[in-house]
Amino acid sequence: MERQLVSEDSALLLDVLQNSGVTVLLNQNIQALAKNEEKICVKTDSLAEFDGLIVACGFKPRTELAAQAGLSVGRGIKVNAFLQTSDDNVYALGDVAELPSGKLYAYILPIRSQANWLAGFIMGQEQSPWNPPNFTSKAKVHGFEAVHPYNV
């Protein structure tokens, strides 16, 4: 979780998981997944069988529709500091919006701030660009909590 935790907290989280009886294998390069009767096989450098599989691999904005509509896309739908896409009559915000810095603000607080700001901008009440609010994200697992400045 290198985007959300500093290394000290990462080590602490590892301890919490291991003390809960979880076997943690780091730096695994998954090469294949396959179903073998009732078991799921996961191939890394070795092959292991499991009863079930949970995939938690982050998120990726679905930009196909925007691309088909001729909007510029990168990691997300590209917007300028006014949340305008490459067609200045079309705005994007939230998980899907990629700011000029390359950042996607995938948390409720900044997205709510974008929505409020954009409503004001469209109504002519805002002239300056959207600025991300200061906020800290909090990672929580049973027996573990870490708060760090948002730095994605």
Ligand SMILES: Cc1cc2nc3c(=O)[nH]c(=O)nc-3n(C[C@H](O)[C@H](O)[C@H](O)COP(=O)(O)OP(=O)(O)OC[C@H]3O[C@@H](n4cnc5c(N)ncnc54)[C@H](O)[C@@H]3O)c2cc1C
């Ligand atoms: C498991 C999980 C836990 C999270 N926990 C937190 C948390 O604790 N705190 C926090 O701040 N954030 C959290 N987030 C992030 C937060 O939920 C998102 O950043 C936020 O919901 C994104 O809002 P959005 O409106 O940009 O996108 P979404 O909420 O994804 O809304 C997009 C909507 O568009 C719809 N849509 C997509 N394509 C089309 C289409 N072609 N036509 C019509 N509709 C379409 C989708 O169905 C969806 O309803 C979490 C996210 C996940 C996945």
